[in-house]
Amino acid sequence: MTFVETLDNLAGGFAALADPTLIAVAIGGVLLGTLVGVLPGIGPIGAMALLLGFTAELGPTASLVLFAGIYFGAVYGGSTTSILINVPGEAASVVTAIDGYEMTKKGRSGAAMAIAAFSSFAAGTVAVIGLTLFAPWFSDFAVKLGPPEYMALSLCGLLLLAALANGSTAKAVVMIWAGLLVATVGADPLTGSLRFDFGSMSLAQGFPFIALVMGVFGVAEALTLVFDKEAPTKVRAPRLRELVPSKEEARASAPAAARGGLLGFVLGMVPGPAPVLSTFASYVLEKRIAKDPSAFGKGAPQGVAGPEAANNAAVTAAFMPLMVLGIPFAPTMAMVLAALLLNGIVPGPTFINDEPEMFWTLIASMYFGNILLLALSLPMAGFFTRFLSVPPEAMVPVIISLCVVGVYAESHSMFSVFVMLVAGVLGFVLRRSAFPMSVFVLAVVLQPTLETSLRQTLSFSDGDPTYLLGRPVAIALLALAVLVVIFSIRGARRLSADEVVAVRSAGD
């Protein structure tokens, strides 16, 4: 696709986005996303899970626009509570709290929020430009990939997510296989034969994905609110005139935002929790190249600008693997995939050519969303932080009833509602034992791709492993996965040894 064709397509995307319904959905998405980003506990995955049941009513394009808005908004909103009260609303905003909250303690909360917003906007916009230019090019390349590469990509995505997830890698690996096993219930994707249905018509259709997701994210989240009752927080948002950073702060932030944006865009295309990782990578980079590294942790503006730019760029780049390969590399993207599948759209290498209007409308909505977030996030910070004073006991029934209605609206089956509630209780128990549920959900989503591509690869090669030697992309991906797992195990051993030393010192 030439540059002129790309611009033509993008213009078409903006024309399609001019539909008042899509504009309303985009605005609703970013507002809802900012709200869930501000509220600790309810992340973008939970919000998307709650809305999955309604995506069939919205249609594929509006669903994509809505989910992109939620994801962007959540990352913007997550920084607000990180900076103001040292409580990250979202995992990708943990690093922002380190220097952001220090700036608040120095009376520079307004400047910190402005730096976060402008860095996010700049990096987000640059990342959308990257997506605009590179997605069609990657798509042409992806058409050449076959079952061995898809098998390697799925396996690589799962193992990388497990290796990079918080906590025990062993538990994350357990959740991979549990998710893959749960997803095998129902029809064999190659032959259509039923398995593990135990004579039940409901089980013959497999466990409904939406019910599982809404259970382990939505219901489990509500049950966590019941269990960990925390008092609502009152926050003072900065006034508009406090939002202007000083010249020194602006000068220090701009290059950090540029570096963070670039880093985030590259890391965003890598399987795993890219937005979170990119913030840590950006913070480490900024600290390493800073003239005065000791300023970090004491309110350095670069410590806010770099990570905030990185997580926004990573969020945008995360759409690339889904759109061009049809494989979600992150749990949030699994939600986007689920919304598309519910509408009968299967993303893959031919998606951009088959559904050009949908793809370019999504890209246009990303540009629009970034502008909207910049325009809304700062003036409306006070409005959003007011929601922190809503008592959790009022949110619990609302979240659970939304889940119930969402699942029923999509499936028209009380069996699905029952599955969701059981999944919610199990998800709650597993989360409290630090089993990462995002890995489980990604495994459920990737199971059909992994099983089909693995069995096709075995069939083509007749079990001969040398067949893979002629597939360098597959070999490289599998090697990458193995390397990351090895490093992760070594890292875990070192961490474990450190923990013992820490416990020993505490005992002394």
Next chain:
Amino acid sequence: MSVEATEREQPTMTTTRGHRRRDVVVLAVLLAVAIVLGYSSWEEGLGTVGETGTGFFPFIASLALLLSSLVALAEVFRDRSEVSASVPEDESGLLLDPSPPKGDLVTPELLRLVGVVACALLMPLFAEIFGFVTTLTVSVVGMAKIAGLRGWWRPVATGLIVGGLVWGLFVTWLHIPLPLGQFGLG
């Protein structure tokens, strides 16, 4: 939870007895699931390498779940022995645990949790008998009250608002058919 609090709690979280016990129970259940589904997959038929059967992939997944659960169990017990060797014991012989893990199953929270889940279960159990919106309203009132919303006025108002919104949004606006129930209550 603040960032400092999260960082402080991490080392103790993985080493406390409450979590260990829960880990062992969860992993034991997963082991059992792996064995049952592994056997069922074997019976479904594995096929040959060139022509795999319906049970092939679930069998591989079961086997991997079995092995990874065993590794995770070994990790749990290894942590236990390492902590036992390094932390002094109190007179009862139990490990000293000055900061019990946040969220261990203690009675009032557990009862509240069970109550909320029981209210939520009213939906799949009774929605087709008494009607979706009616059951949802009652369920929300119950959940709100048990979750800790004070008095009766607030839970009832929450239930009526949620029920009204669901009826307005789904039945009236989106025209999604919700069960009316045997008494036509809606």
